Amino acid sequence: MPELPEVETIRRQLAPHVEGRTLTGVEILDPRWTRPDPPGPVQAELRGRVVEQVGRSGKYLVWHLSGEQYLLMHLRMTGALLFDPPADPPHTRVRFTLDDEHRLVYNDPRRFGTGHLLTGADGRDAYLRERLGVEPMTPAFTAAYLRAQARGRAAPVKSFVLDQRRIAGVGNIYADEALFRARIHPLRPAGSLKGAQLEALREAIEHALMAGIDAKGATIDDFRHVDGAQGSFQDLFCVHQREGKPCPECGTTIRKLVVGGRGTYVCERCQPRPRGRRGTRSGLVGAAAASSCEQL
Numbered sequence: 001m002p003e004l005p006e007v008e009t010i011r012r013q014l015a016p017h018v019e020g021r022t023l024t025g026v027e028i029l030d031p032r033w034t035r036p037d038p039p040g041p042v043q044a045e046l047r048g049r050v051v052e053q054v055g056r057s058g059k060y061l062v063w064h065l066s067g068e069q070y071l072l073m074h075l076r077m078t079g080a081l082l083f084d085p086p087a088d089p090p091h092t093r094v095r096f097t098l099d100d101e102h103r104l105v106y107n108d109p110r111r112f113g114t115g116h117l118l119t120g121a122d123g124r125d126a127y128l129r130e131r132l133g134v135e136p137m138t139p140a141f142t143a144a145y146l147r148a149q150a151r152g153r154a155a156p157v158k159s160f161v162l163d164q165r166r167i168a169g170v171g172n173i174y175a176d177e178a179l180f181r182a183r184i185h186p187l188r189p190a191g192s193l194k195g196a197q198l199e200a201l202r203e204a205i206e207h208a209l210m211a212g213i214d215a216k217g218a219t220i221d222d223f224r225h226v227d228g229a230q231g232s233f234q235d236l237f238c239v240h241q242r243e244g245k246p247c248p249e250c251g252t253t254i255r256k257l258v259v260g261g262r263g264t265y266v267c268e269r270c271q272p273r274p275r276g277r278r279g280t281r282s283g284l285v286g287a288a289a290a291s292s293c294e295q296l
Protein backbone atom coordinates (compact mmCIF):
# COMPACT_ATOMS: atom_id res chain seq x y z
CA MET A 1 0.00 0.00 0.00
CA PRO A 2 1.33 3.47 -0.79
CA GLU A 3 2.36 5.21 2.45
CA LEU A 4 3.22 8.86 3.09
CA PRO A 5 6.47 8.83 1.03
CA GLU A 6 4.81 7.12 -1.93
CA VAL A 7 1.83 9.49 -1.92
CA GLU A 8 4.17 12.48 -1.54
CA THR A 9 6.20 11.20 -4.51
CA ILE A 10 3.02 11.01 -6.62
CA ARG A 11 2.02 14.51 -5.47
CA ARG A 12 5.39 16.00 -6.44
CA GLN A 13 5.31 14.31 -9.85
CA LEU A 14 1.70 15.16 -10.55
CA ALA A 15 1.58 18.80 -9.41
CA PRO A 16 3.58 20.33 -12.30
CA HIS A 17 1.38 18.51 -14.84
CA VAL A 18 -2.01 19.43 -13.40
CA GLU A 19 -1.78 22.62 -11.33
CA GLY A 20 -3.35 25.51 -13.24
CA ARG A 21 -5.04 23.15 -15.70
CA THR A 22 -8.79 22.69 -16.17
CA LEU A 23 -10.41 19.27 -15.88
CA THR A 24 -12.23 19.25 -19.22
CA GLY A 25 -13.25 15.61 -18.97
CA VAL A 26 -13.89 13.34 -16.01
CA GLU A 27 -15.26 9.81 -16.40
CA ILE A 28 -15.82 7.77 -13.25
CA LEU A 29 -16.10 4.22 -14.56
CA ASP A 30 -16.41 2.50 -11.17
CA PRO A 31 -19.24 3.68 -8.86
CA ARG A 32 -17.42 2.13 -5.90
CA TRP A 33 -14.77 4.91 -6.09
CA THR A 34 -17.13 7.63 -4.78
CA ARG A 35 -19.22 5.45 -2.45
CA PRO A 36 -21.47 6.32 -0.63
CA ASP A 37 -21.93 9.22 -3.07
CA PRO A 38 -23.20 8.33 -6.56
CA PRO A 39 -20.55 8.94 -9.25
CA GLY A 40 -22.71 11.00 -11.64
CA PRO A 41 -23.02 14.20 -9.57
CA VAL A 42 -19.34 14.00 -8.50
CA GLN A 43 -18.28 13.69 -12.13
CA ALA A 44 -20.46 16.66 -13.07
CA GLU A 45 -19.05 18.76 -10.20
CA LEU A 46 -15.46 17.98 -11.18
CA ARG A 47 -15.82 18.86 -14.86
CA GLY A 48 -14.70 22.36 -15.75
CA ARG A 49 -12.89 23.01 -12.48
CA VAL A 50 -9.36 24.37 -12.36
CA VAL A 51 -6.79 22.42 -10.34
CA GLU A 52 -5.42 25.11 -8.07
CA GLN A 53 -3.10 22.91 -6.03
CA VAL A 54 -2.36 19.28 -5.29
CA GLY A 55 -1.61 18.74 -1.61
CA ARG A 56 -1.29 15.76 0.71
CA SER A 57 -2.49 14.85 4.20
CA GLY A 58 -1.28 11.51 5.56
CA LYS A 59 -1.91 9.06 2.73
CA TYR A 60 -4.57 11.27 1.09
CA LEU A 61 -3.94 13.29 -2.05
CA VAL A 62 -5.87 16.53 -1.60
CA TRP A 63 -6.87 18.24 -4.84
CA HIS A 64 -7.77 21.88 -4.24
CA LEU A 65 -10.12 22.82 -7.08
CA SER A 66 -11.67 26.13 -8.12
CA GLY A 67 -14.90 27.09 -6.33
CA GLU A 68 -13.57 25.80 -2.99
CA GLN A 69 -14.07 22.16 -3.92
CA TYR A 70 -11.68 19.49 -2.62
CA LEU A 71 -11.19 16.05 -4.10
CA LEU A 72 -9.66 13.69 -1.54
CA MET A 73 -8.14 10.61 -3.11
CA HIS A 74 -6.93 7.58 -1.17
CA LEU A 75 -5.07 4.92 -3.17
CA ARG A 76 -5.50 2.17 -0.53
CA MET A 77 -3.92 -1.15 -1.59
CA THR A 78 -3.30 -0.94 -5.30
CA GLY A 79 -4.37 2.49 -6.61
CA ALA A 80 -2.07 4.25 -9.09
CA LEU A 81 -2.30 7.52 -11.01
CA LEU A 82 -0.75 7.37 -14.47
CA PHE A 83 -0.08 10.48 -16.54
CA ASP A 84 -0.47 9.99 -20.30
CA PRO A 85 -0.33 6.18 -20.32
CA PRO A 86 0.03 4.83 -23.88
CA ALA A 87 -3.29 2.97 -23.41
CA ASP A 88 -5.81 2.61 -20.59
CA PRO A 89 -4.48 -0.02 -18.14
CA PRO A 90 -6.79 -3.03 -17.54
CA HIS A 91 -8.15 -1.79 -14.20
CA THR A 92 -8.91 1.81 -15.14
CA ARG A 93 -11.47 3.29 -12.70
CA VAL A 94 -11.37 7.01 -13.50
CA ARG A 95 -10.23 9.02 -16.55
CA PHE A 96 -9.35 12.70 -16.38
CA THR A 97 -8.70 14.88 -19.43
CA LEU A 98 -6.94 18.22 -19.06
CA ASP A 99 -7.42 21.36 -21.15
CA ASP A 100 -3.98 20.82 -22.72
CA GLU A 101 -5.14 17.41 -24.04
CA HIS A 102 -3.03 15.44 -21.56
CA ARG A 103 -4.67 12.56 -19.74
CA LEU A 104 -4.57 11.16 -16.25
CA VAL A 105 -5.84 7.68 -15.45
CA TYR A 106 -6.65 6.19 -12.06
CA ASN A 107 -6.01 2.45 -12.12
CA ASP A 108 -6.85 0.16 -9.21
CA PRO A 109 -6.97 -3.66 -9.57
CA ARG A 110 -8.37 -4.30 -6.09
CA ARG A 111 -10.77 -1.32 -6.12
CA PHE A 112 -10.31 -0.26 -2.51
CA GLY A 113 -9.20 3.27 -3.46
CA THR A 114 -11.64 6.15 -2.94
CA GLY A 115 -12.38 9.64 -4.26
CA HIS A 116 -14.50 12.00 -2.19
CA LEU A 117 -15.54 15.50 -3.17
CA LEU A 118 -15.94 17.97 -0.30
CA THR A 119 -17.08 21.56 -0.27
CA GLY A 120 -15.01 24.25 1.42
CA ALA A 121 -11.92 24.10 3.59
CA ASP A 122 -14.17 23.35 6.59
CA GLY A 123 -15.60 20.27 4.87
CA ARG A 124 -12.11 19.11 3.94
CA ASP A 125 -10.76 19.68 7.44
CA ALA A 126 -13.68 17.91 9.15
CA TYR A 127 -13.22 14.88 6.88
CA LEU A 128 -9.49 14.67 7.56
CA ARG A 129 -9.78 15.41 11.28
CA GLU A 130 -12.00 12.34 11.73
CA ARG A 131 -9.47 10.12 10.05
CA LEU A 132 -5.99 11.49 10.70
CA GLY A 133 -3.84 12.36 13.70
CA VAL A 134 -0.79 14.61 13.55
CA GLU A 135 1.29 14.74 10.40
CA PRO A 136 4.97 13.83 10.86
CA MET A 137 7.50 16.50 9.87
CA THR A 138 5.27 19.26 11.25
CA PRO A 139 5.85 21.20 14.50
CA ALA A 140 2.90 19.41 16.18
CA PHE A 141 4.62 16.02 15.83
CA THR A 142 6.58 15.92 19.09
CA ALA A 143 7.62 13.38 21.71
CA ALA A 144 5.10 15.05 24.05
CA TYR A 145 2.32 14.41 21.51
CA LEU A 146 3.38 10.75 21.23
CA ARG A 147 3.48 10.47 25.02
CA ALA A 148 -0.06 11.85 25.36
CA GLN A 149 -1.34 9.48 22.64
CA ALA A 150 0.45 6.43 24.05
CA ARG A 151 -0.44 6.98 27.68
CA GLY A 152 -2.18 3.93 29.17
CA ARG A 153 -2.11 2.03 25.87
CA ALA A 154 -1.30 -1.67 26.18
CA ALA A 155 -1.43 -2.20 22.40
CA PRO A 156 1.88 -3.05 20.71
CA VAL A 157 3.81 0.03 19.61
CA LYS A 158 3.76 -1.26 16.01
CA SER A 159 -0.07 -1.06 15.99
CA PHE A 160 0.12 2.36 17.68
CA VAL A 161 2.45 3.69 14.96
CA LEU A 162 0.15 2.33 12.23
CA ASP A 163 -2.98 3.97 13.68
CA GLN A 164 -3.70 6.80 11.23
CA ARG A 165 -5.82 8.63 13.84
CA ARG A 166 -2.67 9.07 15.93
CA ILE A 167 0.12 9.39 13.36
CA ALA A 168 -0.86 10.23 9.78
CA GLY A 169 0.82 8.49 6.88
CA VAL A 170 2.95 5.72 8.41
CA GLY A 171 2.27 2.22 7.10
CA ASN A 172 3.89 -1.19 7.44
CA ILE A 173 7.20 -0.46 5.71
CA TYR A 174 8.04 2.76 7.50
CA ALA A 175 6.81 1.49 10.89
CA ASP A 176 9.26 -1.45 10.74
CA GLU A 177 12.13 0.74 9.60
CA ALA A 178 11.43 3.40 12.24
CA LEU A 179 11.12 0.92 15.13
CA PHE A 180 14.44 -0.67 14.11
CA ARG A 181 16.16 2.70 14.02
CA ALA A 182 14.66 3.63 17.41
CA ARG A 183 15.70 0.19 18.84
CA ILE A 184 12.14 -0.49 19.99
CA HIS A 185 10.61 -3.97 19.76
CA PRO A 186 7.32 -3.85 17.81
CA LEU A 187 5.50 -5.82 20.55
CA ARG A 188 6.44 -3.36 23.26
CA PRO A 189 3.24 -1.88 24.78
CA ALA A 190 2.96 1.70 23.47
CA GLY A 191 2.20 3.05 26.95
CA SER A 192 5.43 1.58 28.38
CA LEU A 193 7.78 3.75 26.31
CA LYS A 194 9.91 6.23 28.25
CA GLY A 195 10.58 9.84 27.26
CA ALA A 196 13.90 9.14 25.52
CA GLN A 197 12.34 6.27 23.57
CA LEU A 198 9.43 8.43 22.44
CA GLU A 199 11.88 11.06 21.24
CA ALA A 200 13.91 8.33 19.47
CA LEU A 201 10.68 7.05 17.89
CA ARG A 202 9.69 10.51 16.70
CA GLU A 203 13.11 11.07 15.17
CA ALA A 204 13.16 7.59 13.60
CA ILE A 205 9.71 7.97 12.02
CA GLU A 206 10.69 11.26 10.41
CA HIS A 207 14.06 9.84 9.31
CA ALA A 208 12.42 6.80 7.67
CA LEU A 209 9.77 8.90 5.93
CA MET A 210 12.31 11.41 4.62
CA ALA A 211 14.58 8.63 3.36
CA GLY A 212 11.55 7.13 1.61
CA ILE A 213 10.69 10.45 -0.05
CA ASP A 214 14.34 10.91 -1.13
CA ALA A 215 14.23 7.46 -2.77
CA LYS A 216 10.88 8.33 -4.47
CA GLY A 217 9.06 5.66 -2.48
CA ALA A 218 9.31 1.89 -2.25
CA THR A 219 7.98 -0.45 -4.94
CA ILE A 220 7.37 -3.86 -3.37
CA ASP A 221 4.01 -4.48 -5.01
CA ASP A 222 1.94 -2.17 -7.19
CA PHE A 223 3.36 1.26 -6.38
CA ARG A 224 4.29 3.15 -9.53
CA HIS A 225 5.29 6.71 -10.30
CA VAL A 226 2.95 8.73 -12.52
CA ASP A 227 5.14 7.75 -15.52
CA GLY A 228 4.97 4.05 -14.54
CA ALA A 229 8.52 3.93 -13.06
CA GLN A 230 9.31 2.31 -9.71
CA GLY A 231 10.60 3.78 -6.44
CA SER A 232 13.91 2.62 -4.98
CA PHE A 233 13.50 2.71 -1.18
CA GLN A 234 13.03 -1.10 -1.18
CA ASP A 235 16.80 -1.30 -1.89
CA LEU A 236 17.51 0.59 1.36
CA PHE A 237 15.39 -1.43 3.81
CA CYS A 238 17.21 -2.29 7.05
CA VAL A 239 14.73 -4.91 8.28
CA HIS A 240 11.45 -4.79 6.32
CA GLN A 241 11.04 -7.91 4.13
CA ARG A 242 14.57 -9.05 5.12
CA GLU A 243 13.61 -12.19 7.07
CA GLY A 244 16.59 -14.54 7.42
CA LYS A 245 19.12 -11.89 6.41
CA PRO A 246 21.67 -10.33 8.79
CA CYS A 247 20.86 -7.16 10.70
CA PRO A 248 22.92 -4.35 9.14
CA GLU A 249 23.87 -3.13 12.63
CA CYS A 250 24.81 -6.35 14.52
CA GLY A 251 24.56 -9.27 12.10
CA THR A 252 21.79 -11.07 14.02
CA THR A 253 19.30 -12.86 11.76
CA ILE A 254 16.21 -10.75 11.13
CA ARG A 255 12.95 -12.41 12.15
CA LYS A 256 9.44 -12.05 10.84
CA LEU A 257 6.64 -11.75 13.40
CA VAL A 258 2.96 -11.00 13.00
CA VAL A 259 1.83 -7.97 14.99
CA GLY A 260 -1.76 -6.81 14.74
CA GLY A 261 -2.18 -9.02 11.68
CA ARG A 262 0.72 -7.37 9.83
CA GLY A 263 4.01 -8.99 8.81
CA THR A 264 6.62 -7.34 11.00
CA TYR A 265 10.40 -7.55 10.70
CA VAL A 266 12.70 -7.18 13.66
CA CYS A 267 16.28 -7.64 14.88
CA GLU A 268 15.67 -8.98 18.38
CA ARG A 269 19.18 -8.04 19.48
CA CYS A 270 18.91 -4.36 18.48
CA GLN A 271 15.21 -4.33 19.44
CA PRO A 272 14.98 -6.40 22.64
CA ARG A 273 11.74 -8.19 23.52
CA PRO A 274 9.59 -6.34 26.06
CA ARG A 275 9.82 -8.93 28.85
CA GLY A 276 12.80 -10.43 30.63
CA ARG A 277 15.47 -8.26 29.09
CA ARG A 278 16.88 -5.43 31.15
CA GLY A 279 19.82 -3.12 30.74
CA THR A 280 19.94 -3.42 26.98
CA ARG A 281 21.23 -0.66 24.77
CA SER A 282 19.00 2.27 24.05
CA GLY A 283 19.10 5.18 21.67
CA LEU A 284 19.13 5.31 17.89
CA VAL A 285 20.89 2.85 15.67
CA GLY A 286 23.92 4.82 14.51
CA ALA A 287 24.79 6.46 11.23
CA ALA A 288 26.91 3.38 10.41
CA ALA A 289 23.71 1.35 10.21
CA ALA A 290 22.15 3.79 7.77
CA SER A 291 25.11 3.50 5.42
CA SER A 292 25.26 -0.28 5.70
CA CYS A 293 21.54 -0.56 4.84
CA GLU A 294 22.29 1.33 1.66
CA GLN A 295 24.95 -1.24 0.72
CA LEU A 296 22.61 -4.21 1.09
Ligand SMILES: [Zn+2]
Pocket residue numbers: 247248249250251252267268269270271
Ligand atom coordinates in the same frame (compact mmCIF):
# COMPACT_ATOMS: atom_id res chain seq x y z
ZN1 LIG B 1 20.68 -5.93 15.09
